[in-house]
Amino acid sequence: MKKFGKTGIIASAALVAALSVSSLASVMAGAQEETTVVPKGFESEAVDIAGANEALLGWQYYFYNDKDAAGNDRGFSYESENLHVLATENGRTGNALQLKREKADGELVMYSYAFDVKADQNYVIGAFVKSLCTQTANNKVTFKVKEQGANGSVIGDEHAVLNSVDGRRDDWTETTFSYKTSASAKTLILKICAEGVGDFYVDDITVKSSNAGVNSETYQMIGVGNDGASEDPASMPVLSGVNLSSDSSDGDGKSLKLNHNDVYKTVFGILPHGKTYNLSFKYKNTSGGTADRMSIRLDNVTTAGERVWYAAPVNSTAGTPDTEWQTYNYEFTAVAGQTDISWIGIASYGGYLIDELSITGTDEDGATMQYIVNGSFSGAYLEGYTYGGNYNVAKQTDGTYVFASSAATKDDGTGARGYLRLDTSRLEQGKTYTLGFDYRSGGSQAVTILYGTYWQDQISLGDCGQSTIAGWTSKSFEFVAGTQVTDRGDNTVRSATTIEIYGDAGICWPTYFRNFSIKDAAGNEFIENKTLVAPDVVLGENEFPYGTFEGNVNYVPQDWTFEGEGNIYGLVFDTRWEAGAIPDWKICLYGTEEVPASAISKEIAVSKRTLALGYKAYTGSVKVSALVGDTEIEADENGFIELPEGTESVRLRFTATEYAAFKKLFLGTHTHAAPAEGGTTTEEATCTKIGGTFYYCGDCEKNVYIEKIPMLPHDLEHVHEDATCRDGVDKDVCKVCHGEFNVTVLPATGEHVYEKEILKEATCTSNGTEQDVCKVCGSKGNISVIPKKPHDYKDGKCTVCNAEDPDYKPADSEDGKKGGCKSSVSGGAIALGGLIAAAFVIGKRKKD
Numbered sequence: 001m002k003k004f005g006k007t008g009i010i011a012s013a014a015l016v017a018a019l020s021v022s023s024l025a026s027v028m029a030g031a032q033e034e035t036t037v038v039p040k041g042f043e044s045e046a047v048d049i050a051g052a053n054e055a056l057l058g059w060q061y062y063f064y065n066d067k068d069a070a071g072n073d074r075g076f077s078y079e080s081e082n083l084h085v086l087a088t089e090n091g092r093t094g095n096a097l098q099l100k101r102e103k104a105d106g107e108l109v110m111y112s113y114a115f116d117v118k119a120d121q122n123y124v125i126g127a128f129v130k131s132l133c134t135q136t137a138n139n140k141v142t143f144k145v146k147e148q149g150a151n152g153s154v155i156g157d158e159h160a161v162l163n164s165v166d167g168r169r170d171d172w173t174e175t176t177f178s179y180k181t182s183a184s185a186k187t188l189i190l191k192i193c194a195e196g197v198g199d200f201y202v203d204d205i206t207v208k209s210s211n212a213g214v215n216s217e218t219y220q221m222i223g224v225g226n227d228g229a230s231e232d233p234a235s236m237p238v239l240s241g242v243n244l245s246s247d248s249s250d251g252d253g254k255s256l257k258l259n260h261n262d263v264y265k266t267v268f269g270i271l272p273h274g275k276t277y278n279l280s281f282k283y284k285n286t287s288g289g290t291a292d293r294m295s296i297r298l299d300n301v302t303t304a305g306e307r308v309w310y311a312a313p314v315n316s317t318a319g320t321p322d323t324e325w326q327t328y329n330y331e332f333t334a335v336a337g338q339t340d341i342s343w344i345g346i347a348s349y350g351g352y353l354i355d356e357l358s359i360t361g362t363d364e365d366g367a368t369m370q371y372i373v374n375g376s377f378s379g380a381y382l383e384g385y386t387y388g389g390n391y392n393v394a395k396q397t398d399g400t401y402v403f404a405s406s407a408a409t410k411d412d413g414t415g416a417r418g419y420l421r422l423d424t425s426r427l428e429q430g431k432t433y434t435l436g437f438d439y440r441s442g443g444s445q446a447v448t449i450l451y452g453t454y455w456q457d458q459i460s461l462g463d464c465g466q467s468t469i470a471g472w473t474s475k476s477f478e479f480v481a482g483t484q485v486t487d488r489g490d491n492t493v494r495s496a497t498t499i500e501i502y503g504d505a506g507i508c509w510p511t512y513f514r515n516f517s518i519k520d521a522a523g524n525e526f527i528e529n530k531t532l533v534a535p536d537v538v539l540g541e542n543e544f545p546y547g548t549f550e551g552n553v554n555y556v557p558q559d560w561t562f563e564g565e566g567n568i569y570g571l572v573f574d575t576r577w578e579a580g581a582i583p584d585w586k587i588c589l590y591g592t593e594e595v596p597a598s599a600i601s602k603e604i605a606v607s608k609r610t611l612a613l614g615y616k617a618y619t620g621s622v623k624v625s626a627l628v629g630d631t632e633i634e635a636d637e638n639g640f641i642e643l644p645e646g647t648e649s650v651r652l653r654f655t656a657t658e659y660a661a662f663k664k665l666f667l668g669t670h671t672h673a674a675p676a677e678g679g680t681t682t683e684e685a686t687c688t689k690i691g692g693t694f695y696y697c698g699d700c701e702k703n704v705y706i707e708k709i710p711m712l713p714h715d716l717e718h719v720h721e722d723a724t725c726r727d728g729v730d731k732d733v734c735k736v737c738h739g740e741f742n743v744t745v746l747p748a749t750g751e752h753v754y755e756k757e758i759l760k761e762a763t764c765t766s767n768g769t770e771q772d773v774c775k776v777c778g779s780k781g782n783i784s785v786i787p788k789k790p791h792d793y794k795d796g797k798c799t800v801c802n803a804e805d806p807d808y809k810p811a812d813s814e815d816g817k818k819g820g821c822k823s824s825v826s827g828g829a830i831a832l833g834g835l836i837a838a839a840f841v842i843g844k845r846k847k848d
Helices: 012-018 824-847
Strands: 025-030 033-037 043-047 050-052 059-064 083-088 096-101 107-112 122-133 140-148 163-166 169-180 187-195 198-210 222-225 255-258 263-267 275-285 293-302 307-310 326-334 343-349 352-362 368-370 385-388 391-395 401-405 419-422 432-441 447-452 459-464 473-480 484-486 493-495 498-502 511-520 539-542 556-558 560-563 566-571 584-590 597-601 610-619 623-628 631-634 649-656 659-670 680-683 691-697 702-709 716-721 728-734 740-746 754-760 768-774 780-786
Touching: 050 566, 059 083, 059 566, 083 107, 096 107, 096 187, 122 140, 122 163, 122 187, 140 169, 163 169, 187 198, 275 293, 343 352, 401 419, 419 511, 447 473, 459 473, 556 560, 556 566, 560 566, 566 597, 584 597, 584 649, 649 659, 754 780
Parallel strands: none
Antiparallel strands: 025 033, 043 659, 050 556, 059 107, 083 096, 096 198, 107 187, 122 169, 122 198, 140 163, 140 187, 198 539, 222 263, 255 352, 263 343, 275 326, 275 352, 293 307, 293 326, 293 343, 352 368, 385 419, 391 401, 401 511, 419 498, 432 473, 432 511, 447 459, 447 498, 484 493, 560 597, 566 584, 584 659, 597 649, 610 659, 623 631, 623 649, 680 691, 691 702, 716 728, 728 740, 754 768, 768 780
């Protein structure tokens, strides 16, 4: 399979060093412009590098911040060694797009040409996706939309993810999402992004006008974790498409999929005390294992009055998968002072599908409330609303939906307080309106309503406290559309445009909302979508022209041939909004030492005998040569290709023994000036440079050889050093230039032979230190302490440091006086010694 190559622009100086040919220096003048400087004395002409891919016409792409070989982010590029844009014949109904990712870093963004759309129109965008990758939420295909107004101006957030297909999909999976254009929309651009590692395929993309949108996926406030053992995994990623199955009990094509040791958790509004509730869901055992069961964590009081921490488990017949959906029901109560029930956990042992998960209770007015968010796992119709943070929907028993919002949850989204934005685009500035809604549950900060343009200038329209009753509480607040608000940062005054309604800010007690309304003084309603139930959708014809990838799927080079693995890859830009954009094509070679890869140009007419080649290189190095007939001529020591007399045309050849990619090829031609009289020089050849007779060409500023003597062979002698505790070596060393050749490193063997080396001598006042030093290689080992030396006392003092001897007893001490003897033996001996010394001195004096 052909692949795109990595980019890594090499400076022209490095390129000259890497190649045996002179490069034309390239200087970047801007992000879209390059200035090529022609070497002195050369005339230059561009050599076309062009290709085609019919199947990908109508599409463009870019890569962002994939890493180069040194681990550095590369910014925007159209080349990557690890990210590839391809077309394949193995599509769902013919050809398909293939996005290949060999590493996880960096973005791969595929985007279509702009196509015309109607303003203020709902569109349903559909596609089929197949993902061959590991089953993880990090591997995914996402969809985004770039909306453009007149002259290509961007409207809205082109980077917002509107749909995602997560994890491995062995079969083609249909996915749809809706998008409503603004009042000033002219065109749309569809973006498809691949994340993670794997092969991702997309086919049969359609964009159809619609009378309404489709359900939006809402996965917040739900987590699924798996640490292989615990029913309380430390990590609980937010639910994603990886955790869903297309097999469903209610026919919506979505159910929760739990693998072995998966744990599902969600939070809900605290259940009012003194009521009876029913936990219900549909399930299928899918694994057919040896211990197929589900453990259900739910703090509750049974209908018999027993305080328990688990609901009744699900126990399936081991080794027998279910072919039909089974029904689970568990009735329980919430008792004041015993339970504040606000979350549920389901641990799967074996594999299970779960659908229509609900907890229902009866309100004071006899109505039924269902508390679990997105228990059918298929989202809701959110036309007219946008949301962020921990916001979700709860499907009611009558088929309608209510909103739910919380700050803290049981998944890894904890802390992102949810908010809902209402559509206020039809309100008239300066007019007074009434915002109304019903709410229930929540904590002490159950509801906060803000009005402004963003967080730094928002003002409060009101707050609501916790509602603990089994029923709904109605609230309303007046506001003036376009109220002036002041930025708390730079004091800019703006007209408020956005209402944000926040749910609870407390501890895992979501707030529920329903019946949002905005009315003017005359009672006109500006919120149309009350039930969050999608109307029957009527679709128009497909308006997207680039979704089937018809034509030849291969990249076809123009005027180039290849030996080994290589081709011309690239894209053609949409010139409708990028006027003058030049197609981006490059040569990519996938060579090895065993099987080099070469690109060979068509015949190019030449009128001069000296050639120099230049190009913009992205990665790797190549050997450049010219083919004159069947004769290959490589570059000389100047980096020039010197052609035989009478040559009229050549083919250029680029050969790589690694991956290499380049473009913007230039051919420089030159005729050397004649040598001045007496202007030649002769030098002897050595083993490091050629010899011969040459002269200096002032036009190209290089030495030109009239007669050339090849370099002499090296005078080699073999050197061998045994491996010991350090590496040994076998090598050939030139006696003349001392160059080393045929070097083989012999891995170190054996232990170091250590000797003690004193770093610091010990004294009678401080310790010393010594270190193990290998006597073979000098490697240094452990450092150890040398204990202090004893004092050298004399006459009561240390001769080194002058410290006093604590045991010293001078001769005239109290112990030597009358009556002071403590020992007759020692005292007598001392006295006798003194008498002898005195007698000796007296006798000497007499003699004198």
